[in-house]
Amino acid sequence: MESTATTNPLACGGLTALSLRLLGELAETGASTNLVFSPLSIYAALALTAAGARGVTLQEFLAVLGARSRDELAEIIRGFTEQILADRPLTGGPHVSFACGLWHDEARKLKPAFCDAAAHSYKAETRAVDFREKPGEAVNLINAWVAAATNNLIDSILADGQVSDQTDIIVVNAVYFKGMWAGPFNKEYTEDDKFHRLDGSTFDVPFMQSCKRQYIACHEGFKVLRLQYKDGHRRCSPPSPFSMCVFLPDARDGLSGLISRIVTSSSSDFIREHLPTSLVTVGEFGLPRFKLTFSSDMSSVLQRLGLQVAFDLKEADLCDMVEDDGTGMPLALERIIHKAVIEVNEDGTESAAATISRMKGMAAPNKNAPVPVDFVADHPFVFFLIEEESGAILFAGTVLEPSPSVPGEKLLRGGSDCSVDDDVDIGPVQCQLTSENANRSLLASLRHCLRCLFG
Structure with missing residues (x-):
């Protein structure tokens, strides 16, 4: 039962x-x-x-x-x-x-x-x-x-x-x-970038980066990133029913409006209804570490x-x-x-509140390839840590000012985070981009992957 x-x-x-x-x-x-x-x-x-x-x-x-x-x-x-x-x-x-x-x-x-x-x-x-x-x-x-x-x-x-x-x-x-993430981030790619506060000021924080395909859904006025947690010691172990879901408003000052939309929705299942269900090709990607x-x-x-x-x-x-x-x-x-x-970092999440890919060479761009989707959480967002089978929310919160880098911390470069897993189908992109944005996203993706492959 x-x-x-x-x-x-x-x-x-x-x-x-x-x-x-x-x-x-x-x-x-x-x-x-x-x-x-x-x-x-x-x-x-x-x-x-x-x-x-x-x-x-x-x-x-x-x-x-x-x-x-x-x-x-x-x-x-x-x-x-x-x-x-x-x-x-x-x-x-x-x-x-x-x-x-x-x-x-x-x-x-x-x-x-x-x-x-x-x-x-x-x-x-x-x-x-x-x-x-x-x-x-x-x-x-x-x-x-x-x-x-x-x-x-x-x-x-x-x-x-x-x-x-x-x-x-x-x-x-x-x-x-x-x-631990089902698909952990490579710490060697984490680098400082600007995070925009609600008052318009900026400061540097460490952003986790990746060019692996991610579960991302685009909706009117916001995007959702779904990061799954692992449920086994083996690399091939399926993800656990737990996931971290990041709701990112399109506007840098759009957090209050997004929260109001979530809270006042006529649907009692707003969060689950807007979770991504398909892996998409990533263009520019950045998620700040935070505690x-x-x-x-x-x-x-x-x-x-x-x-x-x-x-x-x-x-x-x-x-x-x-x-x-x-x-x-x-x-x-x-x-x-x-x-x-x-605390959210490259390895996973610790609170008191995804795919393991093989490396393959980067092929020439395919004009019929899915349009890459950007997800750069460089401004305030809301998150939920949920158990997907029941929809239970274990943790929820807002990130207005992530923890900055440790002074003097040296971040390395290089590695092979840009691998492609041919055992997983890429789902349809769940948002529309203008051709200009699509080209910019594709160029960002190519630059990131070249850096992944050649350091």
Whole structure:
């Protein structure tokens, strides 16, 4: 039987809807900064909290998450953890680590049924700490747990002062992903070039380059690049179901318009509908290396999305989470804390969020050959790291200012990245180019390939 994540349309429908709403809110709030977050991790943390909610509080959780009941949420998360979050490092596939934890003050005893649901459906840890008398110790415990869950890529998520004697419950989510490209980039071709900021200024960043065929689709106003991750130790291993998808606006200042188009689309499957499905011949190609870190208390964002009662001490109903201690003390959610790190380079992607070609000689240009397609991400873009079989979005974000080159770094030249794989058919080019642009793209491709072959 297929897992829930594949068979239940609500599973990824609710996740996708939340992903895009979060993208819209976070991109607008931080319109001048880089962004990376894990919608899947946030979704799971909210679902875990919903397992202890009742009444209006529960209904708000279900509305935000796009589910009909707590049981359905638990089934969805089980599908995610069994299929999408399955770790594959021993087979050469992506290393995926997902951790969700709930910390509660020791004065509040969790109900056994809630603890059982947290452990079995959400693979979550629940721990009692002394928020009131030892808040600093609680911070250290949570940070150590997060560091262990993310292979130390994230060494802390809480700062001093973010926990007080009024804290009852803190939900923390952490995701780690490390995947190697199915078709890695040759580091010897990486070279600095100009990246254009939204304000029109430029600065030098290292661009990964290639003249291999790529999965690129051209649409009105934007292009999409799809980079697959490997799923095996052998060179002939098929790609994994994970891929990095870069949505690049045609206009250098077109990021906000593209995000608005993605977020407000009448289609709930906008991202998957616009992914490239065919390999195309590449003209000029450049993708910057980047490393992004994002940390935020998501509470205000989630309240704007409709999750309000859970944060209200007078109205929140989380009685299925804690035992009645007879004091009548109210319980409400105080924080949803999220931190994500992602690094994209020539080898692949590491986040706390393709073809292996043979070298052949370059033949004379064929006038009937497909028109090369340019993809140069030299201005702000939006990206998604997705699991293609389900459509689940593990990471999403925007790159407004990629990491610059390390001062004094020497980039070598030469190599043989320009090989052609005759076992893969070149699909039709999915955009129209004027003859002038086509000639310019062809010349750029020829120059790049000559450099690949002869250094």
